[in-house]
Amino acid sequence: MSTYKNHALVKKCLLRIEEKLGWGDATEWHSDVFIELSEVIQEKTNVLLSPTTLKRVWGKVNYTNAPSISTLNTLSQFAGYLNWRDFKNKVEDQQTSKTYKFEKDQKKIFAYAAIIALVFISLFSVINGVSDKLEDFDFSALEFESRPIVKGLPNSVVFDFNLKGLDSDSIYIQQYWDVTKTIKLEPNQSQATGQYYYPGYFRAKLLVEGDIKKEHDLFIKSEGWLGTIDYEPIPKYFKTSEIIGTHLKLPDFALLDIQNMENPVQSSFHLVDDFGEISGDNFLLETAFRNSYKDKWAVCQTTKIVILGTKGAMIIPFSIPGCVSDINVLLNDVYLNGKQHDLSAFGTDLSDFKDIQIQTENKTVKVIIDGETRFMKRYNVSIGHLVGIRFRFLGAGEVDYLKLTDSSNKILVDTDFKSK
Template sequence: MYQEHQYVQKCLQQIEERLDWGSSDAWHNDMFIELSGVIQQETKVLLSPVTLKRVWGRIDYKSAPSITTLNTLAQFAGYQNWRDFKAKGVVKRGFGISKKIRVNLGVIMLSASIMTLIFISFYSLKSPDNVPQPIDASKVVFESRPISKSLPNSVVFNLDLSEINADSIHIQQYWDPTKTIPLSANQRQATGQYYLPGYFRAKLIADGKIIKQHDLFIKTEGWLATLDYQPIPKYLKAEDSEEGKLGLSKTLIEELATNEKPLTSTYHLVEDFKSVSGDNFELRSTIKNTYRDKWAVCQNAAIFILGTKGAMIISFAIPGCTSELGLMMNDVYIDGKEHDLSNLGVDLSEPKEIKIHVKDKKLSIFLENRQLFTGSYREDMGRIAGVRYRFLGAGEVYSSKLSSLKEEFIIPLL
C-alpha cells in the first residue's frame, strides 16, 4: 500500500458516485474503456484502461499512480488538481472515524457476535420449505430480435421468468449497467432501444446475479454515417455521402463549424464478413482529414475493427499531438502518455493508404508500406463483425478492403 492510497481510494469513491455505474467490483473491460474516453473528453487527458484498472486494483501493480494520473482523476472528480483534492481534507475526516472504530472495536465485535447468533437461530427455526431453491437457467427463456434493419433500432426480448423468484429482475442491454430494463416476474416481453450498430451482449440479471446472456447483433444496411452528438447521434442520409467515397456535405461541415464543443463524425459498417478471423486479417484503407478548425487542430482520426469477442482501435493525429493518442489491441492498451507513439503522427490532409495487418494475434500498421507499429495481444478477437472510421470533425474514406489471411479472399467494403 503506497503512501497516498487512502486519498486515492476516496477519490475513486467520489468518481464512482458521480458515474452511478454500480459497484466497480462488477466493472468489466468495456467499462474501463468507456471510462477512459469519458475522462479524456472532460479533462483532455487520456488515461488508458490499463492505467485505470491498476488504480482500481483490478491489475496487480505495486507502484503509486503518477502525478499526471492523480491530477486527472482529481479533475474528473471535480477538483482543480491532486493538491486541491487533498487540501479539502476528505480523507482526514475519515481517519477520525477509523480511530473511533478502533477504540470501540471490542464493543463492535461483541455486538456483531450476538447479531450473528440471533441470525443463525432465526434461520435454523425456519422450515426447509422456505429455503430459496437454485434457479434452473435451462427453464428460463431469454431471447431477442431486432425490430428493423435500420437505426435507431428497437429490440424485442421474449421472456419466461416463472423459474425466477427474486426481488429485482432486469435486462442489462450491454456493457453499461445503467442501461437496464426493469422486469416483473410475470412479464413475457420487453423492448430496448439501440442508437448505434455493434455486437452487444445482453444479460438477464436477478438480484445482481447473471442468469442468462446472449449476443445481440445490430447491423447496418451498407455504410452508415453519423454526427456523434450525445446521447443521440445524428444519422446522415445517403445523399450526405459523396458517390465513390464516404464524406460529409458542405452543409454538414458548416454544422460542425458552428458547434462549440468537439464533435466527431463516424462511418459504420457492421455485418457478417464471411467468418473472417479477427486474429488473421488485413484491412487496407485510404482516408483523409477534411476539417482542422477550432477544436480539430490535431487532425485526430481512428480506425475501429469490431470483433465478436473484442475490438481494436488505432488512432492517428498530426505529429505534434501524438502524446494524446492511444492504441488498443483487444486486451492490450498502449497509452501515448507512457509510450512513444510518435510514428502514429501522420499528416492526413491528403489521402493516404493505411494497412492494418494481423497474423496470429500480432498487429502491424503501415502507412503506404512504411511500418509504423508492431505489437501483440493475447485474447481471441472472435470473428470480425464491423469496421468504423472516426474523425474529430470530418474526414473522408476513399477505399476500404478487408482480406482474410486464413482463407485468402478479399471483401471490397468500399
C-alpha cells in the same frame, strides 16, 4: 449539486481514481479526457462506462440521480477494490480507525464495534437469505431471446423471457457492455424493449442479483454504409446515398454544423455486416483517409479505425505527431495508453489523404503508413469473426477507398466510394 445517498463516499472513490491517474485537477477535464477515461476503465475492468456516464458521475452534466450499483462496482474495481461494498467497508473502517485514535472512552469503543458487528451480521444474513431463496431455482430453464424490430438505425429490440417462479427484486437486462444500459424487470414480466443507436455485435445479459444467468449475441447491422455525427445521447444519421460521392464524406451542411460546435464532437462511418466466418485475427485492411476539420478543438486531427469482431475489438488511432500523448491503442486484450507508452508511430499529418494498411496475422497487428511499417504488436485473445469497420473522426473526415481481404486473399470489400 448532487445530494443523493452515499454522495460523499462516491466523491472519495472518484478522488482515489484521480490520484491514481495523475491527470491533474478533474475540474479541468474536457470531453476527450472522459473518452480516454472510458477506454482506460474498460481495459482494466473489461466493463465499458460511457463518457456520458462518467461526466454525470463527475458532475460535468446536470444529473442528480445516484449512479447505478453496476457503475459504482466498476469505478471501485478501477480504484483498486473488489466492488462498491468492499470500497465502502474499507473506507468506513479507515474512518473508524481514525476515530479510535481520538476516542478515550473504552465503553464507547466497544459499543461502536458491537454495532458494526451487528451491521455485518445483518448484512450477511440478508445475503444468505437471498442465496437460500434462489438456490433451488433451475436457471437452466430460463428463456432469454431478442429480436430487432426494424432494419437499420435507430433500432428498438424486443427481449422475450420467462421468469416464472423466480422470486427476486433484482432482475435486469444489460443491453451490452455498458453496465449503465440496463432494464429492470419484474418477476411476472415476459417482455421488455431496449433502444440501440449504433450498429454493432452486442452481448445481451440477463442478470439476477448481479450475476449473469443467461446471455446471447445480438447483431444490429448498418445496412450498407451509415454516417453519424455522434451527438449525445442520440446521433444524427446519414444514409449511404448521402455520404457517398467522390469520397465517403458527410454532406456540406453537416460539416457546417460541426464547425459551429463549441464543444468537441465526433463523426463516424460504419460498415457492420455479416462477412461470413472470416477471422478477425487474419485479414488485410487497406484504405486512405484524411481529417477534413482541424480548427479549434479538432486541431489534433484525431482519427480512429475500429475493427469489430464477434468476441472483441481493436482500435487503431492516429493524430498529428504533437498529440500522440492523448491517443490510446486497443488490441482486444492489449491496451496501450499514450500517457504511458511511446505511440509516436501513429503520429502523422492527416490534412491530406494517407495510405494506411492494417494487417493482422495470427493475432499480430502491423500498421503501415504510406508504405512504411510503423507499428507491430501481438495480442493474445481472439476478436472472433470479423463483423464491422468504423472510421471515427474528431470533427470530420473523408475516406478515399477501402479494400478488405481475408487470409486466403478473398476480397470482402473493395470500393472507391464513387457514385454509380
